[in-house]
Amino acid sequence: MRSTYVPALQVDSQSTEDHHPATPRRSLLLNASREPLCIVTLHRAVSLILSGKAVVLESDGRYLHSAALALPVPQVLCLTRYVHVPFRASVPPTRRTVLQRDGFRCGYCAGQADTVDHIHPRSRGGPHEWTNVVAACARCNHHKADRLLSELGWQLLVTPTAPRGGSALLAATVRPHPSWHQYLESVA
Numbered sequence: 001m002r003s004t005y006v007p008a009l010q011v012d013s014q015s016t017e018d019h020h021p022a023t024p025r026r027s028l029l030l031n032a033s034r035e036p037l038c039i040v041t042l043h044r045a046v047s048l049i050l051s052g053k054a055v056v057l058e059s060d061g062r063y064l065h066s067a068a069l070a071l072p073v074p075q076v077l078c079l080t081r082y083v084h085v086p087f088r089a090s091v092p093p094t095r096r097t098v099l100q101r102d103g104f105r106c107g108y109c110a111g112q113a114d115t116v117d118h119i120h121p122r123s124r125g126g127p128h129e130w131t132n133v134v135a136a137c138a139r140c141n142h143h144k145a146d147r148l149l150s151e152l153g154w155q156l157l158v159t160p161t162a163p164r165g166g167s168a169l170l171a172a173t174v175r176p177h178p179s180w181h182q183y184l185e186s187v188a
Contacts, residue, residue: 027074028180029054032082036184045074054079058179075179091163093130107134107158114138119156121146130162 025042040048046064048054049071059072091097098116106113113135120126123146134156136144144152176184 025073026177028076028177028183030057030076030078030183031085032079034078034183037079037083037085040077042073045077046071048077048079049074052080060177060179075177076183093128093133093162097163098130098133099135101130101163102135102158102160105135105158106137106140107156107160108136108140108144108154110157111137111140115141117141117144119149119160121148124148131160134158134160 026039027042027045029037029040029045029048031037045054049056054077056072056074056076057078058074058076060075062073064071064073093116095116099113102113104113105111107117115136115138116133117136117140118126118128119132119134122128126132144154149155
């Protein structure tokens with residue numbers, strides 16, 4: 001694969017939002033069908049734009065400047081040609097991804113969740129999969145322990161499902177930019 005030369009670019013000092021210089025800038029990359037593909041670094045985003053392989057859909061209002069070029073800082077990019085993706089790896093149900101999927105809300109009491117609970121306990125043969133894990137507050141998780149919901153008379157407030165499409169990408173992202181949500185939710 002040939003690499004594209006990226007000229008020395010500097011971000012202008014006029015910013016619409018605070019951004020720490022040590023924080024890596026990322027952009028959401030969409031397929032030509034507007035399906036989320038992945039998250040790319042600023043360097044890769046600029047490379048795709050300059051090579052004509054992608055166009056900027058959303059920008060944060062700042063510009064990258066070089067001697068002969070002013071380019072908007074991309075938040076969302078779209079490829080100009082469709083790329084067939086034969087296999088999409090699923091996101092594993094980790095503590096972080098489950099908490100993000102459930103919005104940091106307890107599946108039993110809707111309080112602030114900080115732990116993950118297996119609905120059908122692992123000690124009773126319950127699998128560690130998306131449909132068997134839910135975010136839970138420490139109080140509910142401790143009270144439930146290794147019991148079944150039917151034994152406690154409890155009901156889930158949410159139906160746990162495996163994230164797919166854009167929501168899987170969102171679950172794998174630490175802090176998605178607000179401009180990404182409309183593209184990620186459209187395929188969820």
